[in-house]
Amino acid sequence: MYIKLLFPILLLAAENTNATTPLSDTTGQHTMRQLKGIDVYSQSIKKTDDLIDIKKIAAPTLIIDGKTIQQMNSRRLDEVLREQVGMAVVSDLGAGNRSIGIQMQGFSSAYILILLNGLPLSGRFNENFDISRISVHDIERIEIVKGASSSLYGSEALGGVINIITRQNIPKPQGTISALYGTYNNTDLSASAETPFAKKKGAIYFGTDYYRTDGFNVNTQYLKEGKTAPPYQSVSGQSRAHWQLSEKNTLQLSARAAGRNSVMTRSYGTQPFSDELSETDFNAALSLRTNLxxxxxxxTRYYFTHYLTDQDVRITETGKLLQENKFSQQVQRLEIQGSRIITETGLTFTGGLGGELLHMNNKAIAAIPDQQNYFGYLQANYHPNKNYGIIAGLRYDGNSLYGGKLNPTVGAEYSPFSWWQLKGSIGQGFKAPTYAQAYQVFTNITQGYTVVGANIFNHAIEDLKKAGLIQSVWSNSTAIKELQAETSVSYNLSSRFKITDGFTISVNGFYNNIHHLINTEQVGIMRNGQQLFSFLNQGRTYTKGVETSVELNPIPNFRIAGGYQYLIAKSKDVEDSIRNKSGAYSKVRGENGIRTATINDYFGLPNRSRHMANLQVFYTYRPWGIVASVRGTYRSKYGFLDIDNNGYIDKYDVFVKGYTLLYFSVQKSLIREKLSVKFSIDNLTNYTDYLMPAQPGRVLMGGVSYRIGKSGE
Known part of the structure; x- marks a missing residue:
């Protein structure tokens, strides 16, 4: 259906010969034209994989360039994002600490859309997309949008978007090789090569990365054997190519393949067991870019992705199988984007339409229905002059199982003076329930719990009762029903002050109002004493706070950047129950027994810190070819475990203490800047906490990289 719909538009684009000759997108050279306050080609000229310009988005945005990533000497995506304002990395304990997600504005990683060159990456283990799977070796920049962004990016972007942009422009043949080694036998080997061809009408890039680690144990008090973070090895490869078919049309192809294998052996004083997990993912995209x-x-582009996990848990001594989890997911997407600049009116339009087919398979479930998503979107930017602009967008997302939702976005920006910019936006998000939340039946032997999807809860529980596996099902399970889609409305108001050419301050206030948030709740006990969980829609949840950031360049080649976030993340249902002194959340187990709760007892949603801060200092001494950086992050205490089972984190529950992590890196260039010697220290103070099982102690890394040819920058 989608092919029939899009083919006439694609054919028209390819055959249109009456339009004037466009500027080339393949050389990286462009003309910047100011027409009615519009940047005709802007930064998006370097991003050939989609037509969405981050500078024209109403929500707050952040760009991390490749130079900063190199100066940090980071290896994986989580290492870059953990040092950004208002962003916290969190590990999925239920997945054996294998999955490291990212949190923004109080939204968990399940609500953050991860894109690679504008296309979504699949493969969420326990709803977390593991950002540590992504090597930063070939990343040109990272574009981040905070808050509901459905008007352009779609239903998965309820909490924000992280778009990873790999190297786009290839002016000359060149290549790089890199090798790093350090603590825990961490090894990172990477190589890349690129070249233009056919008189620069075409270009090709290929990069590969190998990473391994022995893992570590920060819980030696309870974990007698094994690691809290698993040993694993991963291999990934990525390629990109483009060919300019004519003055108007350019064909583009990209592909990425990755695999990771980890084996954990654990013993909590009882019978040791091994937990082996293999992950593979592949994605490819073919697109035709037409400049009329x-x-x-x-x-116009077609995208395919496939993700597969295979997990076995066995008794170490006998090899007896305790648990098996095999899951695969395939996504096929067809989409067309368009952009139009109307110079006479100061208007630009960005829009698109398309659809995708989702197929999932789990060995533990007899049949999982396929899903079809379909969408259309349009955004208008109106800039009558350089002092102010208005942004309005509208997107419709439909799902074959959960219906559709129309999501509007509006925003405005005003610059009364050259040193002051004011920007505000209101955006709406929409997210359909995932397969796991609706249909999963999964027992985690290693962590000791069972999860049953909401849409099949009653039927699955009857089967478990007949098998004699259920001890009791609690009364709150009567509220379980087929899940509704989650929606969010985000409000952002930001102000940017340019004090001097080298001194900038930004402040952003945000409020996110979430309806039908899908929450995991314990609803019973299994026969062996393990917990029984399922999923319920909560009525109302909100996150609110303020972010500030400062960038200072007091002297050439010296940069200081820092930021702070204050966050409140709570459930309105819990607050109302406490205020009314009735309902499921009206009690708390205090120091003298169970009593009526007060509003001050309620801390907020788990795994959210009230205070977060970061500071980065970069210095380049060109005569010696040295680049050095010192960075630090702070996170205040956050709720970890609801030990009294009253359904929320109160001040008597288990908390992770506040902590500070420090980082250092230095690089020395040699042989006409072709060879670079690198050294870094992560977690200088060797801070660990057994409640943070994926946070390693002090990590020292050293190595070299060598560049063949010229950079071409």
């Missing part, structure tokens, strides 16, 4: 003229562009 200087002001009109089309991009």
């Amino acid at each position: 003229n200087d002001f009109t562009k089309l991009l």
Whole structure:
């Protein structure tokens, strides 16, 4: 259906010969035209994989460039994002600490859309997308959008978007090789090569990365054998190519393949067991980019992705199988984007339409229905002059199982003076329940719990009762029913002050109002004493706070950047129950027994810190070819475990203490800047906490990288 719909538009784009010759997108050279306050080509000229310009988005945005990533000497994506304002990395304990997600504005990683060159990456283990799977070796920059962003990016972007942009422009043949080694036998080997061909009408890039670690144990008091963070090895490869078919049309192809294997052996004083997990993922995209003229562009693309996990848990001595989890997911997407600049009015339009087919399979479930998503979106940017602009967007997302939702976005920006910019936005998000939340039946032997999807809860519980596996099902299970889609409305108001050419301050206030948030709740006990969980829609949840950031360049080659976030993340249902002194959340187990709760007892949603801060200092001494950095992050205490089972984190529950982590890196360039010697220290003070099982102690890394040819920058 989607092919029939999009093919006539694609054919029209390819055959249009009456438009004026466009500027080339493949050379990286472009003309910047100011027409009615519009940047005709802006930064998006370097991003050939989609037509969405982050500078024209109403929500707060952040760009991390490749130079900063290199100066940090980071290896994986989580190492870059953990040092950004208002972003916290969190590990999924239920997945054996294998999955490291990212949290923004109080939204968990399940609500953050991860893109690679504008296309979604699949593969969420226990709803977390593991950002440590992504090597930063070939990343040109990272674009981040905070808050509900459904008007352009779609239903998965309820909490924000992280778009990873790999190297785009290839002016000359060149290559790099890199090798790093350090604590825990951490080994990172990478190589890449690129070259233009056919008189620069085409170009090709290929990069590969190998990473391994022995893992570590920060819980020696309870874990007698094994690791809290698993040993694993991963291999990934990525390629990109483009060919300019004509003055108007450019064909683009990209592909990425990755695999990871980890084996954990654990013993908590009882019978040791091994937990082996293999993950593979592959994605590929084919697109045709058409420049009808200087002001009109089309991009038509097909995208395919496949993700597979295979997990076995066995008794170490006998090899007896305790648990098996095999899951696969396939996504096929067809989409067309368009952009149009109307110079006479100061208007630009960005829009698109398309659909995707989702197929999932789990060995433990007889049949999982396929899902079809379909969408259309349009955004208008109106800039009558350089002092102010208005942004309005509208997107419709439909799902074959959960219906559709129309999501609007509006925003405005005003610059009364050259040193002051004011920007505000209101955006709406929409997210359909995932397969796991609706259909999963899963027992985690290693952590000791069972999860049953809400849509099959009653039927699955009857089967478990007949098998004699259920001890009791609690009364709150009567509220379980087929899940509704989650929605969010985000409000952001930011102000940016340019004090001097080298001194900038930004402040952003945000409020996110979430309806039907899908929450995990214990609803019973298994026969062996393990917990029984399922999923319920909560009525109302909110996150609110303020972010500030400062960038200072007091002297050439010296940069200081820092930020702070204050966050409140709570459930309105819990607050109302406490205020009314009735309902499921009206009691708390205090120091003298169970009593009526007060509003001051309620701390907020788990795993959210009230205070977070970061500071980065970078210095380059060009005569010696040295680049050095010192960085630090702070996170205040956050709720870890609801030990009294009253359904929320109160001040008597288990908390992770506040902590500070420090980082250092230095690089020395040699042989006309072709060879670089690198050394870094993560977690200088060797801080660990057994409640943070994926946080390693002090990590020292050293190595070299060598560049063949010229950078071409």
